[in-house]
Amino acid sequence: MAEDYVLELEHIRKEYPGVIALKDVTLQLRRGEILGLIGENGAGKSTLIKCCSGAVIPTSGRIRIKKEANGEVKEFEKMSPQLAAENGIAIIYQEFNNVGELSAAENMFLGRPILKKNGIVIDRKAMEEEAAKAFAQLNIKINPRELVKNLSVGYQQMIEIAKAIQQNAQVLIMDEPSAPLTTNEVESMFKIVELLKSRGVSIIYISHRLEEIFRLSDRIEVIRDGEYVDTLITDKDPKTIPHQVDDLIKLMVGREMTQKYPPRKPCIRDEVVIELQDVTGNGDEHISFKVHAGEVLGLGGLVGAGRTEIAQVIFGSRPKESGRIIFKGKEINPRAPRAAINEGIALLPEDRKRHGALLTNSIKNNISMPIYERISKGTVIDSKTEKATAERYREDIQIKCPTIYQLVKNLSGGNQQKVILAKWLAANSELIIFDEPTRGIDVGAKFEIYKLINDLVERGVAVLMISSEMEELIGMSDRIIVLAEGKMMGELQKDEFNSDTIMTYASGIVPDHKKEAV
């Protein structure tokens, strides 16, 4: 190794039957640096880090690791989880490997417990002491005896990091570490990452949030479509950041992105599609609002404010206690999603993989799922209509896939979201509820989703959009309603949009001049 690299990936290629996940990616990680790794969803970031962990075996390429202790360089054609651990590589995945019913200390030593001298009984005390030591090193305040299920997501992540450090990891790979965290937790995580860097740990930091990348990284590597694109040196001067962001986005998507939100023709109609009158239930109280045809109503608020909950009530997956839901001038009381779907209501849930897409089913089956009974004679599916429907929406909203028979689990996040949308378009939905429409979706695909939302409202569909991203909320909504703790805090017209007001409402504070109105 020419320079002081601790980890070098050289011309990594990974082929799956029918798909090339990685064409040719090279990556060099210096000692004690933070390397930001960015790329659109489906660019191959996850596959790349799985090659480092041994979860994926590369088709070709070399992995070189330099041992810190003696400077010895080892070369591998493939890794295994054990090899990765032996060579000081640790990965913090988006999903944690913690066992909720065990204590923090027990989780730290999961699979490699400290035993008492007799070699049989677990030495709980020693483990708790070791864990406490590891936590103290990272300035983490966790009681080692606390059960992990009682800890917040942020602390659970810290346990994972502490575990990696306790196992002498020299290289820490973090995959979207901030995604599940609250703003405060993200701050604490940053501090730990910076602390680790100062101790000489090398970090690969993967994130969609470019501002985090700028805050933390020393260099930024961009990959696109499984190929290495470029590596930039991070310039932390705030003045140059907007310019750098533009450059990075161009590198990631390979095209110019002039504006983040596509323009929309004015298309709000007078006709009210849905009206909630004083609806209470599922943790929400006295919610009233209207959505017009061709309108995007934004639902703002903090996580846990009751936004998803009101969507569930409208969609019939949770019961309401009181109040009226009026849909197209008729009172409805859906007791199951099927009933809401039959009325013309659709929901794109926040957790796409768990609630939205049927991952083990084909694109074709996903799209036709709500309309099978309609496109069947008796119980026999009209397979021509089934195929034609899938092909039409694949074309219409440009789902990128080799065939409509591909399983949805093999698609990128953005394309999965499109499949779910296609399903509701096929069902002729008149109200579409988007719960965090672009969560975990990369910049290029986000823009496409926004364009699709515009197309929808221009055709007269009513859209209710729940979003925790302030910019998205302001950029896409025609009106915004803010919830806090299950109650409506305020409503903002387009000319009143501003992030400060939304944040104030979201934190449950009602400004004086609005108090009487609410």
Place this chain on the structure above:
Amino acid sequence: MNENKFMSAFKANAIWLVFIAEIAIFYYFNPKFLSLPNIVSISRQVSYYGIASIGMTFVILIAGIDLSIASIVVLVNVVCAHLMMNMGWNMWLAIIVSIAMATLIGVLNGFMVSTIGIPAIIATFASQTIFRGLSYILSGGLPIPDVLRYDPSAGLNGDPILGFFARWSLNHWSIFPRTGVGLIPVCAIIMVICFAVGSFILNKSYFGRYFYAIGGNEEASELSGIRVNKMKYLIYALSGFFAGLAGIVVLSRTGSAQASSLIGFEFEIITCVVLGGVSVAGGIGHMSGVIAGVLIIGSLKSGMVMANVSEYTQMVVQGLVLAVAVGFDCFSKKRQAS
């Protein structure tokens, strides 16, 4: 056809190669294995396995399990025999009532699993115990014999020769009456029809799409507009229905209803289904694989009987076949994943 397509086609049909290999081995050791009488005898033996496996396929596809089918088969035996022999019912009426009862037991399983929310393994284990017990109570623990002598034209105490019921089940429909070859037992024809119906439900009707969806992800299925609970009722009812039909075929073969028979039959059916590539995790599997699974187990039993393998050894072999076949499948999937 590129290499990948070839490989996936190969993998999808690998179970049929196992079947062919098995036949070849038995034929090598005993050429009589492929004689016409033996094939006819295997097809008769396999028939009720095949019929019962269809409902089980649906249940396992949605990541459920039905442990009650052996008890349903036995109860149908006892009830049907009781209605005909002790109460003098018309045969067809007795058959229809018994199968309806089996379907209702399936509905009860569906109620416990979906509406109450008892895990399938416990709910169907409870009905297994209940209906096995009811079979003992109804029959007084004694076999109801001579069902094959039942002859509706002669009334209750008909001529003690092969009766109408027996003729229906044991006699053959000759497709080549003049040449005298190609005799197909009626129960095998019933099995073929059932497999056709099963494939139809799975591939051509929207129920099949729903089953695969529910097996893949119950929550997302509900949110896609599938009434998951309703489907569970349907699936367990179908499982009960096919078990009931299998019960009638069993009765027509043995000619005697016995509450203590067919212990462990449900696990043999699970073996056939899982052997046929239906994933116990749900969402994956095809009817063609299950047909192969049924044929493998059926001919394995018959072949081992011909080779004078003891019943206990047969059990060992059957268990090994299950572990090896499923193990091979899981292992190849694991390798594919990395």
